[in-house]
Every structure is written in C-alpha cells, then in structure tokens.
Amino acid sequence: xxxxxxxxxxxxIASIQSALSDQDLVQLRDSIVQxxxxxxxxxxxxxxxxxxxxxxFATRTLRDIAHxxxxxxxxxxxxxxxxxxxxxxxxxxxSLEGVACALDLEExxxxxxxxxxxxxxxxx
Amino acid sequence: xxxxxxxxxTEVVSAxxxxxxxxxxxxxxRQNRTQLREEWASRITEAQLLxxxxxxxxxxxxxxxxxxxxxxxxxxxxxxxxAYARNLSERIIPRGVETHEVVGIVLLLRDVLxxxxxxxYRADYNKLARILDAYEPxxxxxAITVAVGFVQERERIIREQQEAIRELSxxxxxxxxxxLILPIIGAIDPQRARQLTEQLLRGIRSxxxxxxxxxITGVPYIDxxxxxxxxxxxxxSRLLGATVIVTGLSPEIAQTLVNISVDLxxxxxxxxxxxxxxxxxxxxxxxxxxxxxxxxxQEEQ
Amino acid sequence: xxxxxxxxxxxxEAVVAINIDTDIVVARHKSRELAAQLGFSYVDLxxxxxxxxELARNIVLYGGAGEIQLxxxxxxxxxxxxxxxxxxxxxxxxxxxxxxxxxxSSGSLGLxxxxxxxxxxxxxxxxxxxxxxxxxxxxxxx
Numbered sequence: 001x002x003x004x005x006x007x008x009x010x011x012x013i014a015s016i017q018s019a020l021s022d023q024d025l026v027q028l029r030d031s032i033v034q035x036x037x038x039x040x041x042x043x044x045x046x047x048x049x050x051x052x053x054x055x056x057f058a059t060r061t062l063r064d065i066a067h068x069x070x071x072x073x074x075x076x077x078x079x080x081x082x083x084x085x086x087x088x089x090x091x092x093x094x095s096l097e098g099v100a101c102a103l104d105l106e107e108x109x110x111x112x113x114x115x116x117x118x119x120x121x122x123x124x
Numbered sequence: 125x126x127x128x129x130x131x132x133x134t135e136v137v138s139a140x141x142x143x144x145x146x147x148x149x150x151x152x153x154r155q156n157r158t159q160l161r162e163e164w165a166s167r168i169t170e171a172q173l174l175x176x177x178x179x180x181x182x183x184x185x186x187x188x189x190x191x192x193x194x195x196x197x198x199x200x201x202x203x204x205x206x207a208y209a210r211n212l213s214e215r216i217i218p219r220g221v222e223t224h225e226v227v228g229i230v231l232l233l234r235d236v237l238x239x240x241x242x243x244x245y246r247a248d249y250n251k252l253a254r255i256l257d258a259y260e261p262x263x264x265x266x267a268i269t270v271a272v273g274f275v276q277e278r279e280r281i282i283r284e285q286q287e288a289i290r291e292l293s294x295x296x297x298x299x300x301x302x303x304l305i306l307p308i309i310g311a312i313d314p315q316r317a318r319q320l321t322e323q324l325l326r327g328i329r330s331x332x333x334x335x336x337x338x339x340i341t342g343v344p345y346i347d348x349x350x351x352x353x354x355x356x357x358x359x360x361s362r363l364l365g366a367t368v369i370v371t372g373l374s375p376e377i378a379q380t381l382v383n384i385s386v387d388l389x390x391x392x393x394x395x396x397x398x399x400x401x402x403x404x405x406x407x408x409x410x411x412x413x414x415x416x417x418x419x420x421x422q423e424e425q
Numbered sequence: 426x427x428x429x430x431x432x433x434x435x436x437x438e439a440v441v442a443i444n445i446d447t448d449i450v451v452a453r454h455k456s457r458e459l460a461a462q463l464g465f466s467y468v469d470l471x472x473x474x475x476x477x478x479e480l481a482r483n484i485v486l487y488g489g490a491g492e493i494q495l496x497x498x499x500x501x502x503x504x505x506x507x508x509x510x511x512x513x514x515x516x517x518x519x520x521x522x523x524x525x526x527x528x529x530s531s532g533s534l535g536l537x538x539x540x541x542x543x544x545x546x547x548x549x550x551x552x553x554x555x556x557x558x559x560x561x562x563x564x565x566x567x
Contacts, residue, residue, distance in 0.1 A: 078363075079365070081363045081364060082329075083322070083325035083326050083328070083329050083360075083364065084325075085363075086325055086360040086361075086363040086364055087321060087322060087325060087360055089360070089363060090356040090359045090360045090363070091356065095359040095362070095363070096363060101362060101363050101364065101365050102365035103328070103329070103332060103364055103365040103366070107332075107365055111365075
C-alpha cells in the first residue's frame with residue numbers, strides 16, 4: 001500500500017491511508033526524503049490519523065524520517081496520533097523524542113508556518 | 125401423590141436412583157406449592173428479612189424463587205436459576221437488600237422444604253434418609269448459586285461505582301480555549317494514573333487543547349511507579365501536540381522525584397496553579413491586563 | 426507451559442502464521458478483531474494490538490518463521506485474551522538481559538520484550554539457544 005506524498009506549496013504532505021507493513025514504511029521514508037530534495041520543500045507533514053497501532057518499527061521509521069529531513073534542511077511534524085495510540089506508545093517506551101507532533105493537519109501546517117516562514121514571500 | 129408403592133417394593137433399593145428420588149421430590153414440591161410458598165413468605169417476615177420490601181412484593185418474589193428453585197432441582201441445571209438470581213439481585217440491590225438477607229431467605233426455603241419432607245416421610249426413616257441424600261447436595265448448590273449471583277452482582281455494582289467515582293475525581297476542565305486544567309486531589313495509584321492519562325488525552329483531542337495544567341497540590345505522596353506514569357502522561361500528551369505543565373509539587377514530592385531520579389527534563393513544572401495558568405496563557409499568546417490599563421477609546425467604540 | 430492453560434476455558438481461537446513483515450499487520454488486525462468480541466475498551470484493544478505487533482516482529486526478526494496463536498479464555502471469574510508467539514529460531518541465550526530496557530540483538534530499538542510486558546497483564550517466556558522462543562502474554566478484561 002503506497003502512501004501518496006503530495007506537494008502543497010513549500011510543504012510535502014504524506015497522508016497514510018491504511019495500516020502499513022514495514023516495507024511500506026521504508027518506502028514512505030525513502031520517497032519523502034527523495035522528494036524533499038527534488039521539490040526543495042521546507043517542511044513535511046506525516047498524517048498518521050488512520051493508524052490504530054504505532055509499534056517500535058513505525059515509531060523508529062517516523063523518527064528516522066524526521067532526522068533525515070532535518071539533515072536536508074527541512075522540518076517534519078507528525079500529525080493525528082490517536083489518544084489510545086499515544087497511550088500505547090508511551091507504555092511501550094516510545095516517545096518520538098525530538099520529533100514535533102501536532103493534533104491534526106491544520107495544527108501541523110500552523111506549526112510549520114511558525115517554524116519556517118516562507119522564504120520567497122513577495123513584497124513582504 | 126401417586127407413590128406406586130407396589131412397584132417400588134419389588135425393586136432393589138439401589139435401583140432407586142438419585143434421579144428418581146429427585147423426581148419424586150419435585151412432584152411433592154409442585155403439589156404443595158401454595159402452602160409451602162406461604163409458609164416460606166411468613167418465615168421471611170418473621171425473621172425480619174427483606175424489610176425493605178412490602179409483604180406483597182415478598183410473596184411475589186418468593187413465588188418466582190420457589191418456582192425457579194423447583195425447576196433447578198428438577199432439571200439439575202443451574203443456568204436459568206443463575207440468570208434469575210442475577211436479575212433478582214439487580215432489582216433488589218438498589219433497594220438496600222443486604223447479602224445476609226439473600227443468603228437468609230434461601231436457607232429458610234431450604235429449611236421449609238426439608239421440614240415438609242420430614243413430615244411426609246416421617247413413617248419411613250430409610251426413605252427419608254435417601255430423599256435427604258438426594259435433596260441436600262442439590263439444595264446446597266442452589267443456595268450457593270443464588271448467594272454467589274447476588275455477591276457477584278454487588279461486586280459489579282461496586283466496580284461500576286468505583287469507576288464513576290474515579291472519573292469524577294479527576295475532572296478535565298477547559299478554562300480557556302485550548303487550555304485544560306486537571307486538579308488532582310487524593311492519592312494516585314497506578315490505576316487512577318492510567319485513567320487520568322486516558323481522560324487527559326481524550327480531553328486534549330476533543331477540546332483541541334495546546335496546553336494542560338496538571339495540578340497535584342492535593343496529592344499527598346507519589347511513589348516511583350506513579351511518578352513514571354506522570355512522565356508518561358506528559359510524553360503521551362506531547363504526541364498529541366500538547367504541552368503539560370505540572371504544578372503544586374510539595375517539597376516532599378519534589379524530594380521523592382529527585383531521589384528516584386525520574387527524568388524531570390521531560391516535565392515542565394511551575395510552583396503553583398496560578399503560576400501554571402499564567403505560564404500556559406503566555407504559551408498560548410494570551411496576556412491578562414487590568415481593565416484600567418486598557419486604552420479609553422476601546423470603551424467608546 | 427501447560428500449567429498456563431490450567432483452569433482456562435478456551436472460547437475462541439485463531440492462529441496466524443508469521444513469515445514476512447505483512448503477516449505482522451494481519452496478526453495485529455486479527456488480535457484486535459478477536460479481543461473486540463470480549464468488549465475490551467478501545468485503549469486496551471490498542472495495547473493488545475501493539476503487543477501482538479511487537480511479538481510478531483520479534484518472530485520475523487529473530488525467529489525467521491513461526492506463529493501467533495490467539496485465544497479468548499475464561500477462568501471462571503475473568504475473561505481475557507491469551508497471545509502465544511512461538512518460533513523455532515535461534516532462541517535467546519540470556520533471557521534476563523533480553524527483558525531489560527534498551528537491550529537489542531538486531532539493532533532495532535530494543536524495546537520489544539520489556540515494552541510488550543508493560544502493555545499486558547501477564548508475561549511468560551521460554552527460550553533456549555537453538556530451541557526457539559515461546560512468549561505467552563495475557564490481558565484480562567477489567
């Protein structure tokens with residue numbers, strides 16, 4: 001199940017649509033990292049609203065994405081983690097340290113706008 | 125009662141199975157239903173059991189229990205009696221009926237029926253002994269079924285009430301848009317800590333909160349398990365994009381947290397609730413200003 | 426291990442073979458579906474599915490192949506779900522070490538076993554080098 005990664009202005013938005021296998025997650029990581037460079041994106045939003053489980057592999061992959069994106073000079077924010085999923089993650093000992101999280105897409109965009117103001121604002 | 129003594133006399137005693145004795149017994153109880161039921165109901169009143177119920181109610185319940193009792197003896201299956209006991213308990217527990225009353229009435233019924241068996245088989249001692257041998261285990265099992273059903277129902281209700289109390293004891297309050305307060309009063313055990321976390325996370329999601337102030341002024345002590353739960357609460361909230369500010373740590377709790385080396389770097393703490401709310405407002409971009417400092421023209425508009 | 430089955434009535438069962446990473450998704454989906462039959466809360470369903478995911482991943486990472494057995498059980502008082510994750514891989518030499526936070530033998534996060542233990546009510550592991558690994562976890566409905 002491939003995750004669509006869409007360009008939205010200066011940002012990339014990856015909306016996960018269904019449960020992902022480890023292979024799908026790795027593909028998502030590679031695709032985001034590649035596109036960030038190609039499209040010169042300044043921020044990435046990964047929407048995980050539909051995920052009802054985030055185990056150690058999913059969490060590690062999301063963390064890797066955020067770290068790799070930072071190395072490429074952009075910001076990442078994970079949005080839509082469900083309350084139950086967050087609860088299970090911390091019980092398991094996973095907390096996505098150093099990775100920005102926001103409630104939903106709207107909040108994620110607001111976060112990126114604060115974090116990386118548009119560089120090419122005309123007449124600003 | 126058609127006793128068929130002629131046939132019985134030709135049979136060897138061992139052929140008289142417990143099953144056939146029970147059938148005989150059941151027939152006897154059916155035949156004397158009206159009288160035994162009344163006797164039982166009056167014994168209940170005499171013993172001052174089920175005082176929360178009227179005479180008519182007692183008689184109505186006595187009738188149902190009696191019929192279910194006889195049915196359980198007859199079929200030797202206890203499922204329907206179990207279901208009835210649960211249903212009965214559901215109805216009478218809210219009226220304040222106590223465990224000893226339920227156990228008491230079942231034991232009374234057992235006595236009333238046993239006495240009637242004594243009366244019937246008085247003349248034939250051996251037969252009486254065999255009838256009682258068949259009756260006792262079944263009667264005991266019935267008594268246990270009803271009593272256990274009652275206790276289980278009570279326990280279920282207590283669990284429900286505990287749950288409700290726990291939920292009430294940790295209200296999640298929205299004081300401003302996107303700002304929640306959780307005043308926690310009383311001891312926190314791991315179960316309450318878990319519930320508190322679940323409620324906070326749901327509250328963050330449904331109120332779209334950005335900041336939550338967790339005030340533990342009213343918490344007398346915290347052990348390492350609970351401290352770790354608090355850290356987890358803070359971390360889980362962050363995964364939903366919200367910051368948790370912990371306020372009201374007493375000197376004792378502060379010392380505990382240092383001694384058990386909880387990773388406090390993950391927690392934002394502010395001395396008291398007021399300070400916590402001010403810090404939260406600052407983070408949300410609010411500024412509280414006295415009316416006198418607001419420029420005049422705003423009032424004229 | 427038979428003693429863990431003592432006094433438990435099995436009401437419903439399912440077995441998921443674990444060979445490749447997509448089987449992990451199948452196993453956790455199946456566990457959630459089965460546990461939902463007992464009326465577990467949404468939080469508990471998530472904890473169960475997460476634990477199953479970790480156990481299934483351990484099979485793929487260390488055991489190579491194995492299975493996850495899920496059963497709904499009753500012990501007279503409580504109802505719950507039992508998850509048995511079994512593989513015939515190389516096994517674990519030092520179980521105590523494997524149960525410590527931060528230990529990992531495949532470069533993963535190393536939270537698998539101790540984390541899974543925290544998610545569930547009961548945890549049991551039997552393993553020996555070359556003999557495979559069998560992890561049994563249970564969660565009771567509160």
